[in-house]
Amino acid sequence: MTMNIRTLATLAAALALAACSALKPAEKPGDGKPGPSSAPDEVASPRADVPTVRLITAQTPAVRAYRKTGARQIYNAYPQRIYKGKIPPLVYAVVVVETDLDANGNVKNVTFSRVPSHAPEVPPKIAELIKAASPLPSPGRLGGHTYVDTWLWDKSGNFQLDSLTLGQRSR
Numbered sequence: 001m002t003m004n005i006r007t008l009a010t011l012a013a014a015l016a017l018a019a020c021s022a023l024k025p026a027e028k029p030g031d032g033k034p035g036p037s038s039a040p041d042e043v044a045s046p047r048a049d050v051p052t053v054r055l056i057t058a059q060t061p062a063v064r065a066y067r068k069t070g071a072r073q074i075y076n077a078y079p080q081r082i083y084k085g086k087i088p089p090l091v092y093a094v095v096v097v098e099t100d101l102d103a104n105g106n107v108k109n110v111t112f113s114r115v116p117s118h119a120p121e122v123p124p125k126i127a128e129l130i131k132a133a134s135p136l137p138s139p140g141r142l143g144g145h146t147y148v149d150t151w152l153w154d155k156s157g158n159f160q161l162d163s164l165t166l167g168q169r170s171r
Helices: 006-022 036-040 061-077 122-133
Strands: 091-100 105-112 144-155 157-159
Touching: 036 105, 061 122, 061 157, 091 122, 105 122, 122 144
Parallel strands: none
Antiparallel strands: 091 105, 091 144, 144 157
């Protein structure tokens, strides 16, 4: 008896479908709920003690504009700490800072998505500066969100923020 490839493929598909339904957990009669054998497949509901994932606001024009507004507030709070002119070609530290703000501009939390391993003293100083400058201007219709900016930190302790930087010297 010879079978062609199409017949073999059809037979294999039918057997695979039959196997899937044979492995399906049995339902209890009358209640319509899966039996105890399906418990590992159930999706657990979220627990209150597990922190939710922070969502960083997309870089819309309004968010980019707020970055400059927030940076100006920090510059106004520390005019003596702003690095004047173009920064050197190799800055001491580059730190990406995520500042969680509420709808009124109050700083709720400061975290870092990029920290310099050679300058561990810089991120805590930046967090202190941001918290002391709080509240930042109200984000307006943006509401509470995460304000992200990059701090360019010089060895002198002076800094520029990427959103307001004057650029970098070539030498």
